[in-house]
Amino acid sequence: MADEHRSPLSGIHTLLSAIRYRYRLILFVAVAVLAAGVTYVMQMPDVYQSETQILVNPQRISDKYVNSIATMDASERLNTLSQQILSSSRLETIMDELHLFSNLRDKVSHDELIKRMRKNIGIELKHNSEGLSAFTLSYTGDSAQEVANVANRLAESFISWNLQDREQEAKGTTTFLANELTTTKSQLDDLEEQLRSYKMKHLGELPDQLDANMQTLSRLQVELQANTEAQSRLDHEALLTSSLPDTGSPRTPSISTSVRQKLMTEKYAAQTELVELRKHYTDSFPDVGRKEAEIRSLDGQIASLPSDPTPLATADSTNTANPRLQLIHRDHDRLQDEQRKIQGSINRYQSRIDSAPVREQEVSQLLRDYGTARDHYRALLEKTYSAQMAAQLQQEQQSGNFTMLDKARVPEAPVGPKRIPLFLAAFLFSLVSGIGVALLAETLDNTVKSETELRDCLPDIPLLGTTPGMQNVPVIRRGLPQSRFLLGGQ
Incomplete structure (x- = not known):
């Protein structure tokens, strides 16, 4: 082959x-x-390139004294601002201001010119151990003077937009916190008024007054017991005085009078025991209920006796001229008035004590709402002060921002x-x-x-x-x- x-x-x-x-x-x-x-x-x-370096400044005052109001760090803010720099509206402003691509505006569309300008812009980041420290902003073109002007204008715009963005952020945060503070203060004032009105309406029935009410009730019960004992002594003394024979004819007490006196003595003893029980128990305690039922039974027995003048009435009818009986009668009336007053006070304080659990629950709800609103108000007040200081710090440009180290120079080659x-x-x-x-x-x-x-x-x-x-x-x-x-x- x-x-x-x-x-x-x-x-x-x-x-x-x-x-x-x-x-x-x-x-x-x-x-x-x-x-x-x-x-x-x-x-x-020929293609020329001019660049400028922008330094990332940290906050000059320690965060221990003034917290920065910015929510993003330098890297995130740089990414955001880079997108703003490369936006069509901002590039169009710089392009019209510096008259870029004047020979191509009639030949190429406006969007194509912006794409070319965006392609000519370069951003290079530089990091250190603490994060972003600086970055380089460059521009490439066919005119040496033009690329220097554009690079400087981009850097100045970048720094200006950063300051405006941070000032707007600080102002917006301060305004928001101020509005929230006003609303929270109004709510807090309303809750304070509700709490004050409730305390004035239920004065004496509040939980923090329970110990005072208990002490007052105990004192009133002691006074009631002393009053009852004093009345019993006066009744006994009146019986002895009225049973003594006068100069006319001797007189002996009737059987009904002796029974009434016995029932009165038992009633006095029951009332004394009731006072002692109320010192330690409430009215719902069984022994207190039984003792009250016993006193009501004695009152019924005394009322069922045949009409018989009381010792004081007998004394008044038999010997109205006796000065001793008149004195006993006045003391007895006075003690009865005091007894009614003491009993009324006991009922009033007992009602306060009984209603204390209900008032405690209602006051707890009001205090809980008031405490939540007060803590929220204090937190907002602290944040508002911090935001105001941060805004003032931002206005004085002492917060973290960007600084152009050197302006872009006209390239020689x-x-x-x-x-x-x-x-x-x-x-x-x-x-x-x-x-x-x-x-x-x-x-x-x-x-x-x-x-x-x-x-x-x-x-x-x-x-x-x-x-x-x-x-x-x-x-x-x-x-x-x-x-x-x-x-x-x-």
Whole structure:
């Protein structure tokens, strides 16, 4: 087979032969491409870049004294401000102010110009152990003076927008806290008025007055017992005085009078025991109820006795002129009035004590609401003072902000394009283009140029010989016919 006669070097030999044969074409194409590339590189406009460094200043006053009102750290704020800087409205303002892309405004759309400007802006962050410390803001363009002006304008706008943003944030926070403080103070005043009105309405029934009411009730019960004992003594003294014989005829007490006196003594003893029980128990205690029932039973028995003048009445009827009986009568009336007053006071204080649990629950609800509102008001008041100091600190620019270290300078030399690497690339591309065109021409050429090609074309016909090499072969080959090889059988 013809493929068996090929060697690995045959392809390289064919390539070199084609290059030697078509070197003029290669040189022509390479020179043309190189000239076009060099011309294009030389005509490329110079690219200038100007940059400025912005320092991130920490808050000058310690957070221990004044808390910063800013809710974002420097990195987050930088990201936010970077988005604001690259916004279409702000870039459009700077573009119109500095008259950028004046030669392209009639050829390119407004959005395309903003995209180009946004692409020319560069932001590079620099961090240290404590976080963001500085960042570099740069701008790239085809005019040295223009890129410096744009970089400085972007930096100034960045710092100005940052201050405005922080001032607006501080002002908004202060205003919000002031409104909340006013609303909370109004609620607190309403709760204070409700609590005051409730205490005035239920004065004496409040839980904090329970101990005083208990002490007063105990004192009144002692006074009631003393009053009852005094009345009993007066009744006994009146009986003795009225039972003494006068100068006229002797008189003995009736049986009904003796029974009444006995019942009165039992009633006095029951009342004394009731007073003692009330010192330690409430009216709901069973012994207190039984003792009250006993006193009511004694009152019923005394009322069921036949009408019999009391010792004082008997004394008045028998001996109205007795000064001792008149004195006993006045003391007895006085003690009865005091007893009624003491009993009324006991009932009133007992009612206060009984209603204390209800009042305690109601007061607890009011105090809980008042305490919550008061704590909220105090917290808002503290936050308002802190926000006001932070706002004042922000106005004095002593809070964390940005500072432009050095203004962007007009660049002395362009940063691009890199012409030497581009020239080398154009040279290599011209060589590759020339060789490629030569290979393409060789591929499209159907002439037989070597014994190998002839064997491939006529594998079944033996080759008798070839003509020797001659000078100026390409020139001679152009005038000779294609069949210059001697083939067997012809």
